[in-house]
Amino acid sequence: MASQSATPLETTQGYSTPTVTQFSVFLDNRVGRLHELVNAFDKSAAKICALSVHEASDYAVVRIIANRAAIAARILREQRLPYGEKEVLVVELSEGHSLESLCLSLLGAELNIHFAYPLMSLPNGTATIALSVDDMTLAGQILRRKCFRLFGEADLPVA
16 A cells, blocks of 8 residues: 555644733732732833733732743742733724624624733734633634734734
8 A cells, every 4th residue: 555645634623813821910919019020020021011900808810911921921930929821812903893893703603701901012003902712712713704803922012
């Protein structure tokens, strides 16, 4: 039997949605802790592009998206801060691609938005939002079909 070179099968698994890493950092709730965290990033090559703070009585969860995830993780380890990582979508909102149409597109696929917050540094100079959804791949496919622009880490501003 002659050997043949295998050709890859096309499957839905072949689509890779561009995502960015979000860090959920757990800080004890005391004066100056957020400043210490932001200052550690300010002195590094990783810049914070998005920040969201959720306060509780004893601690705060600070969600951060940085333009260099590997460096961000190193900073958090060096600061001995407990954190978790999660992949999120970063979606551009522009003319014809509003927040309402984004929500409607995801609703049509019965996808839940777990949380959302804006980016401070705008990759294209336009409004941009970070989203956590039920199914990242499906959400990415739907949003691309609706002509939304999705960003990966390489698209985040460096300054």
